Amino acid sequence: MLKIKRLLFKPSAFVAVLCLPLILASCTFFKDSENSQKEAAPTESITSMQEEQAAGGDQAVEEITIWDKLEPREQIELMEDIEQFVELNKGIKINTRHFRSEEELTDQFRAASLAGAGPEFILANLESSQALARASVLRPIMDDMVYPDIISGLAEISVFEDKNYVIPFRAFDFLLLFYNRDFIKEAPESFEELTEYCRQANKPKEGIYGFIFNLAEADWIIPFTGGYQDWIYDYSTGAVSLDSQAMVKTLEFLLMLYNQEKIVPSGYEYEEISTAFKEGRAHMIINGNWAIDEYSKEGLDFGVAKIPVVWGGFRNPTPLIDGIGFMINANTFGKSLETTNKVISYLMSEKVQQKWTEKTQTMPSLKSLESASFIVSDQLYSAQAQQTAICRGKPPKEALMAIREALMMNIKNVLNSSISPEDAVKKIQEDVIKLRSGSITGETGSADTSLNSES
Numbered sequence: 498m499l500k501i502k503r504l505l506f507k508p509s510a511f512v513a514v515l516c517l518p519l520i521l522a523s524c525t526f527f528k529d530s531e532n533s534q535k536e537a538a539p540t541e542s543i544t545s546m547q548e549e550q551a552a553g554g555d556q557a558v559e560e561i562t563i564w565d566k567l568e569p570r571e572q573i574e575l576m577e578d579i580e581q582f583v584e585l586n587k588g589i590k591i592n593t594r595h596f597r598s599e600e601e602l603t604d605q606f607r608a609a610s611l612a613g614a615g616p617e618f619i620l621a622n623l624e625s626s627q628a629l630a631r632a633s634v635l636r637p638i639m640d641d642m643v644y645p646d647i648i649s650g651l652a653e654i655s656v657f658e659d660k661n662y663v664i665p666f667r668a669f670d671f672l673l674l675f676y677n678r679d680f681i682k683e684a685p686e687s688f689e690e691l692t693e694y695c696r697q698a699n700k701p702k703e704g705i706y707g708f709i710f711n712l713a714e715a716d717w718i719i720p721f722t723g724g725y726q727d728w729i730y731d732y733s734t735g736a737v738s739l740d741s742q743a744m745v746k747t748l749e750f751l752l753m754l755y756n757q758e759k760i761v762p763s764g765y766e767y768e769e770i771s772t773a774f775k776e777g778r779a780h781m782i783i784n785g786n787w788a789i790d791e792y793s794k795e796g797l798d799f800g801v802a803k804i805p806v807v808w809g810g811f812r813n814p815t816p817l818i819d820g821i822g823f824m825i826n827a828n829t830f831g832k833s834l835e836t837t838n839k840v841i842s843y844l845m846s847e848k849v850q851q852k853w854t855e856k857t858q859t860m861p862s863l864k865s866l867e868s869a870s871f872i873v874s875d876q877l878y879s880a881q882a883q884q885t886a887i888c889r890g891k892p893p894k895e896a897l898m899a900i901r902e903a904l905m906m907n908i909k910n911v912l913n914s915s916i917s918p919e920d921a922v923k924k925i926q927e928d929v930i931k932l933r934s935g936s937i938t939g940e941t942g943s944a945d946t947s948l949n950s951e952s
Contacts, residue, residue: 561616
């Protein structure tokens with residue numbers, strides 16, 4: 498994907514200063530510098546065949562622009578959808594520009610919008626809407642464009658000060674239970690069923706296990722607090738809550754798996770677990786939706802399902818989920834706003850959502866599509882839709898990094914019995930506060946541990 502650098506004025510162009518208002522009005526506020534030309538992607542224009550034929554005539558053309566940060570596979574789908582839209586809608590021209598990074602996209606959009614310019618709308622990560630709304634560069638989503646059936650995990654990270662500033666488009670980066678159909682015909686519905694299977698299937702001397710869990714990454718542990726009817730983060734206040742009874746039960750559950758029943762082997766990390774699953778040495782694992790494509794290409798006969806109901810409880814764990822959505826420039830008004838809404842409505846249609854589901858590693862943002870024929874008829878899609886329906890939104894990066902660090906700083910002490918689960922959750926809460934204030938630093942580094950490299 499080509500990267501768009503900030504564009505600079507040519508210093509020798511005195512006329513450009515005189516024409517600045519006109520330049521701003523025509524959304525060409527930036528010009529390429531020589532150093533950024535190799536990395537910058539030119540704006541692509543998509544106009545219907547009918548409009549090409551009508552060029553030079555009296556017919557008015559409504560022109561809008563969208564900026565995005567998408568992976569190559571998703572870029573292809575967006576371009577195809579826009580081409581289809583303009584073929585169906587005479588008199589509309591759509592310019593597109595792709596960015597390599599989310600930061601580059603949001604920085605340039607913020608600067609352009611504050612200058613009274615920029616694209617009519619962008620397609621970006623949901624978390625970006627918070628900062629952009631705070632900068633007053635986004636238009637609140639009008640009531641007639643607010644979709645009431647957005648899956649709850651995306652809806653809760655799409656609001657800023659009780660207003661919607663983004664229309665969630667696609668969901669990704671969420672965990673599922675993967676099971677090998679050579680050994681398991683139907684996924685277990687509870688961890689009691691899962692552990693019972695492990696007692697029968699485990700052959701430690703041969704390195705074969707019914708289930709291997711990724712204890713090395715906090716994102717695999719966090720969902721269980723949701724299964725025990727609490728959560729780690731308050732989306733309205735930004736408060737982190739890890740000293741809860743749900744966290745105590747989560748730690749007790751891990752103690753049961755590793756120390757008491759000893760049915761899950763320790764010491765395995767992500768790549769080792771994934772390899773064991775592909776080789777048939779792990780009959781079940783928890784992994785992200787991004788792994789479906791990898792395992793399919795390996796020719797594995799596997800299924801996916803919601804993570805089973807928690808041990809001793811009655812609810813399924815609630816994995817983190819992320820997504821992308823449409824955000825409208827605060828400078829978009831009148832006919833341009835009407836056209837922008839029309840394009841977004843088209844992209845949110847079931848036809849487009851189906852195509853994206855089939856060709857990208859993402860899922861629809863709409864709960865109503867869980868019953869759509871293309872979802873129901875495919876086991877992999879159906880199970881993913883059921884899982885996304887109960888996922889929780891990925892907290893802001895700063896908070897999530899501190900949560901991850903605090904958990905991983907203390908989990909080993911729980912498992913080696915150096916500290917009780919009750920005392921551990923207090924320590925975890927204290928550590929997350931200190932990490933957020935900067936009074937201590939984490940042991941595992943500050944890198945984002947999300948494993949989906951395509952998001």
